[in-house]
Amino acid sequence: MRAFLAVTSLALISGCSLLMPSHDPNMAWVDLRTDDDTELLASEVDSKALEDDRFFQVSPGIHELHAHIRFEVDATNMGGDEAPLARTCEMLVKYNDFAAGQTYRLEAGSVGFRPWAKLFDTNDRLLATAREGSCGQI
Numbered sequence: 001m002r003a004f005l006a007v008t009s010l011a012l013i014s015g016c017s018l019l020m021p022s023h024d025p026n027m028a029w030v031d032l033r034t035d036d037d038t039e040l041l042a043s044e045v046d047s048k049a050l051e052d053d054r055f056f057q058v059s060p061g062i063h064e065l066h067a068h069i070r071f072e073v074d075a076t077n078m079g080g081d082e083a084p085l086a087r088t089c090e091m092l093v094k095y096n097d098f099a100a101g102q103t104y105r106l107e108a109g110s111v112g113f114r115p116w117a118k119l120f121d122t123n124d125r126l127l128a129t130a131r132e133g134s135c136g137q138i
Contacts, residue, residue, distance in 0.1 A: 020054065020055065021052075021057075023057070023101075023103070024057060025100065025101045026059075026100050026101070027057045027058060027059055027060075027100060027101075028057070028058050028059070028060060028098035028099055028100060028101075028102050028103075028104060029055065029056070029057050029102070029103045029104065030042075030055060030056035030057070030058070030065065030103075030104045030105070030106050030119070031055060031103065031104070031105050031106070032054065032055060032056075032067070032105075032106050032108075033105055033106070033107045033108075034069070034107065034108050034109060035109055037071060037072065038069060038070065038071045038108060038109050038110060039069070039070040039071070040067055040068070040069050040070075040106070040108045040117070041053040041054075041067060041068045041069075041070075042054065042055060042056050042065070042066075042067050043066040043067055043068050043090070044065075044066035045058055045063055045064070045065055045066070046063055046064055047064075047066075056106070058098050059098070059100075060098055060099055060100045061096075061097075061098060062094070062095070062096045062097070062098070063094070063095065063098055064092060064093070064094040065092070065093050065094075065095075065106065065119075066090060066091070066092055066133070067090070067091050067093075067106065067108070067117065067130075068088055068089070068090055068091070069088070069089050069091055069108045069110070069115045069117065070086070070087070070088045071086075071087055071109075071110040071115065072084040072085065072086055072087070073085040073087055073110075073112065073113055087110075087113065087115075087135060087136070088135065088136055089115040089132055089133065089134070089135035089136075090132075090133030090134050090135070091108060091115060091117040091130040091131070091132060091133065092130055092131050092132075092133050093106065093117060093118075093119050093128050093129070093130035093131075094128065095119055095127055095128045097127075102121070102122070103122055104119055104120065104121055104122075104127070105119070105120045105121075105122075106118070106119050106120075106130075107120065108130075113135075114132070115132060115135070116129075116130070117129075117130035118130065
């Protein structure tokens with residue numbers, strides 16, 4: 001019984017670390033979205049590393065967001081029967097008018113070897129398109 005309680009307690013404690021923090025009403029919040037085959041991780045804001053790669057939270061105003069997108073390139077895009085190629089690229093998106101208390105959405109995906117990312121507001125308006133930074137295989 002003690003072992004069961006210990007395992008259950010450990011599972012609950014580790015599960016709590018997966019919860020997202022509360023939105024600060026004085027900051028802008030940026031959610032990350034991709035399809036099932038792509039991973040998007042927050043990396044930096046204005047060249048300063050983030051502690052949590054699941055989201056961005058920024059002060060009002062102008063900011064440059066850095067994120068890493070991970071995806072696989074299918075063999076059909078490389079010609080032949082090769083195994084899919086894992087690829088990681090840095091994406092940079094600059095937006096001039098983040099507003100306090102607002103939620104934004106950074107969506108990302110890929111077409112062949114090329115990644116893409118776009119920033120949207122809560123009304124699904126396109127606000128900015130990311131530019132591709134360095135890419136590599138990891």
